[in-house]
Amino acid sequence: VVKIGGRLYTYRGSLQEIPGKEEALRAYKRLDAYVKEGGYSAALRLLEERDRSFVLSLLDRANLRGLGGAGFPTAAKWRSLLSNPDRPKYLVVNFHEGEPGTFKDRELVESNPHKLLEGTLIASLVLDVDEAIIAVREDYEAARAVLEAALEELRAFLASRGAAAPPISVVSVGGSYVVGEETALLEALEGRRGEPRVRPPYPTERGLYGKPTVVNNVETIAVLVDILRAYYEGREPAVEKRYSVTGDVERPGVYVLKMGTRLGELLKASGASDVKAVFIGGVSGGLLPGDADIALDFDGARKAGVGLGTGSVIVLSNGRCIVDAMYEVAQFFAAESCGKCEPCRLGTRELVEIMRRIKAGRATEEDLKWAESVAKTMMETSLCGLGQAAGKVFLDALGRFREEFEEHLRGVCRAGVCFR
């Protein structure tokens, strides 16, 4: 356990040792232990309140912004749902975590599922929804088993207190990376192919089955517990953010930090050294040079020209080749593109082809210019974040490491990775 700028901890075991279902079911924090630490006290008090609208101003005060990656003000999204008179209303908790290097939600749920369930109760009560659905990506089997077991415990707990709360269900959702995009997730929940819809209308206007729906990420929902508990205990609410750190570091893991902690501190805590570049927000937020010491919050990232995104950090040391890394990134986006819109379907494939040529020393200056224009078009015209991010991270890499790309045109790979 390392402590800096807030509470920090590393992931249980190595990333290769992802716990299986049985192990996860043995290890998670049971309801009794959660309640002993004050768990469900905030949700139970909220159940007694007649007017729950004060929670919206609490979220404003805590400056809660969507922690799935986009950073949209949570209270604004909720107000949009509340002002919609249509019924039924839904809450969908997005647990289709898919960003490369991102496992912050899985770690949270596998260790402390009741925090997510309490947050789900809180959100359901404030939003007055008819049903809450926790949509879990299909291959998160252990996390789903843990959630289902915890939900059984919660149902018995609420029944023993005669507490009536909106129904919560846990649903497994298959599909690729893009199914984590909120409207693709809604499509999948409705039993269709998981492809994004055109927005607006936003889900709060027309969401699941065309009805008003708030879609919030797991972490955003879990953090509600901290905010409401602080309020009831007379403390000022503050948001902590979870960062997953991987790549060339000694201690990969999930780190919980106060918003605004410097990237340099996080890199130091995780044992990164000789850092050449850092992917931020998984890879979707962009690529930073190794010495960029930005403040890890939405505004700090924006000022540095990147997105905080999921908060995940992938570290590349000086031994890595940027071209080689970007080839992998390009392959990832091409494989995950759903193909619904042309800029993404064609652009992601085009970037793979160009990167293949650069890596093989068969590209020209013209190819770089063409790649740049393809990436710009993708960023500006793709239907959803996938194509936009694929273009953005490519432009970052080319803008910040152009020298290395140009060396490859001359057959030089300083890391000695390409041309072999």
Ligand code: NAI
């Ligand atoms: P967005 O900025 O378009 O929307 C964010 C949220 O705000 C959505 O829920 C949207 O419905 C809502 N919203 C925006 N304007 C609204 C309005 N006027 N009224 C009501 N609601 C409104 O971002 P998007 O495309 O939903 O997400 C992109 C982010 O997802 C990226 O920043 C990326 O970091 C993150 N991401 C996360 C992944 C993960 O595994 N957690 C995977 C891939 C991307």
